[in-house]
Every structure is written in C-alpha cells, then in structure tokens.
Amino acid sequence: MISDFLGTDDELANARIHFRSQPRPIPADARVAYKLAQVAIVLHSFNRSTASIENLHLFTWALQSRRTRQMLLSWWSGSRFASTITQRSDPHLPVALNVGLIRGMVQISGASHNRVSLQPLGIQFAQDIELNDDLMSTEKAFLRQFNKLSDAAVARRLARIS
Template structure:
C-alpha cells in the first residue's frame, strides 16, 4: 500500500475466507428477564399488599443474587452488623425486568416520583404459581420466608436500628 486507501484486488477478495463458529456466551440467571420477573414476584409477594418501594425491591433482589449477599442482609436485619454499611444496594438488571413486567401487566408503578412497585393481578397469579411448586426457586423462597411479612416501615426499622 502506498499510504492511501487502495481498494483490495479482486483476487484477494475472492481468496479471503470468512469462518463463523458458535461460541456460546451464556447469560447469567440473574440477568435473565424471566428469572428477574420471578424474583420480583416473590419479593413483592412477601411485602404487605404486595407492594414495596423501589429501594426495598432493589435491596431484596440484590440479596437473592448469591449466598454472601443474603447473609449480609440477614446480618443487618438481625442487628449483628452495622446497617450504616448498607448505603444503597441495587440490582442492575431490575429496571429492565420492571419495564417488561409493566408492559405485560405484572406490576404497577405508583407513588410520589413513581418509587412504589406493586404486583398487578397477573403478577399475583405468577407469584402464586411459583409458590405452589416446592422445587421451583426453593432457595429464594426459603431465604425470603426468614423475613416473614415485610413492609417498607419494617425494613426501615430493622436496617436503621443499629446505626
């Protein structure tokens, strides 16, 4: 080449080989919209009136992502670890799932600044279907049952009492 962009010779183009190979890149379960919608349904189902602030929904879906996070939340809840280490925990995949849930009629967004998420009838049905199968999302259900019935007020009380 002379420094200027020169077109490739026809012979070079004809001899060029392009090969495609399948290289699967699995999507982690917590990034899959269907799984995230199931988490949302389970979390909201343990809150009074199947409704929670977006911050609490983030916190609880974040805590379901792995055992360590779940143990951290349980420790804060029990007052064994300072809750001021919590600041805000967020689930990066939650917003996409909420948008899909909203479009599918599974959740409703309400409240000042649209910060409250509530299960719609479709979401309540979905949560009941998950709850009815003991093997489906067993670890998540077992974890959430440790908190009994939740409310935004109970979360605030438990997580701010040790500050």
Template sequence: MPNSDSLQNDEVANTLVKFRSQPHPIPADARVAYKLAQVALVLNAFNKHSATIENLHLFTWSLQTRRSGEMLAAWWSGHRYASTVTQRSDPHLSIALNVGLIRGMVTVSGANSNRITLEQPGILFAQQITADDGLMVAEKNFLHQFNKLSDAAVSRRLARSA
C-alpha cells in the same frame, strides 16, 4: 507492476475466514423471566404486595448471590451494622419492571413514582411459584426468613430514614 493497495486487497480477498460457535450463556439473574419471578416473590413477601423501588432493589440484589443474601440477613438480624448500606441496586431490575408493567403484573405509584405494587396477574404468578415445591426453592427459603415484610420494617431493621 501491482501497487500496494491491490496487493492488500488480494490478500484480504483470499483470506480464509472461519466462524466458531462459542456459547456465552446468559446468567440466570439477567434473564427477564427469572427476574420477573424474583420480583413477584419479593413483592409477594411485602405487606399489600407493595414496596419502594429502593427495597425492591435491595431484596432482588440479595437474591443474586449467597454472599449478598448473607449480608442482608446479617444486617437484618443485627449481627452487622447496616450503616454501610446506602443503596443496593440490581442492574437487571429495570428491564424486568418494564416488562412487568407492559404485562400488567406491576404498577408504579407514589408521589415520586417510587412504589412498585404487584397486580393480580403478578400475584397469581407468585402464588404459582410458591405452590411448586421444586421451583425457586433457595429464593423462597431466603425470603421466608423475613416473615411479612414492609417498608417500615426494612427502615427500622436497617436504620434507614423513612
């Protein structure tokens, strides 16, 4: 007489297993190449191609959705108080920055390693993106409304302590 373990093993052994392809697309903002392009555009918009990590997070976060962009634009223009802004972060930024460091596109500096600077390969990348009228149009138009950015300007506009 077969025991219950052997019946279960036979049942498992005879079970038909089927696999189906169910694509789960990776959102654009989670793709390293796209995030590196965002970083290049944002840092290129800043004075001396350099920004604090906090401001880089803020501006790449603002590029994620229309709503986040509208929020930053409202804070910037003074239509909404930015007191609700303590820190906005982009969860995919750290991976892109690590790749950018390896590729020599960015460097990290500052007393607390809190400043990210776009290096020559990153500047050339940003210039190529900027020169192509069909590439990252929404991102370029959004950043253009802020003119030349600086950490001091962000602090003044958003009433942050420097």
C-alpha cells in the same frame, strides 16, 4: 467493493473471514423470566404486595448468592452495621420491571414513581411459584425468614430514614 478500497495486493483484501457460533450462556439472574419471578416473590413477601423501588432492589440483590443473603440477614439481625445498604442494587431489575409493566404484572406508582405493586397477574404468578416446591426453593426459604415485610419495617431494621 472492499478489494478496490484496500487494493488487490493488500493482505486484508484476500483474507478469508470465518464466523463461528460460540454459545455464551446468559447467567440466570440476567434472564428476564427469572428476574420477573424474583420480583413476584419479593413483592408478594411485602405488605399489600407493594414495596419501594429501593427495597425491591435490595431484596432482589440479596437473592443473588449465599453471600448476599447472609449479608442482608446479618444487617437485619443487627449483628452487622448496614451503613452501605443504600448502595445495593440489582442491575437487571429495570428491564424486568419494564417487561412486568408491559405484561400487566406490576404497577409503578408514587409521586416519584418509587413504589412497585403486584397486580392480579403478578399475584397469581407469585402464588403459583409458592405452591410449587421445586421452584425457587432457596429464594422462598430466604424470604420466609423475614415474615411479612413492609417498607417501614425495613427502614427500622436497617436504620434507614424513609
């Protein structure tokens, strides 16, 4: 017993401990369901619903805020230099990709496991999001500005070597 260890006269042995539930909301961008929806609409914007993991990180990172969306748009248009682009990553993406892989929504391929493709279930999910105007309207409007994306187009626009 703890009182034997601390001694009966010890203040800690007689202390009362109370636990209180204190809700701590999880930010939307850290929620797996939201992140999977982001992955689906980003990949659906790419040619053949497939992108490099680097580009998937970049575009899901860009969806985080108005500021990050503006940064990517300015890099894309050439009005700002994109030398730091390789440092942009989404810390919540790996968890969402693992869940998507388990659920059969995405497939990871390539010699270095660096390509992510939407599978039929993921394509259906992306199409359902696209058809509902109330879902992810800001994210969808942002992605529409890029037309049909490809890894090569991203590399050309952002002056990256693929």
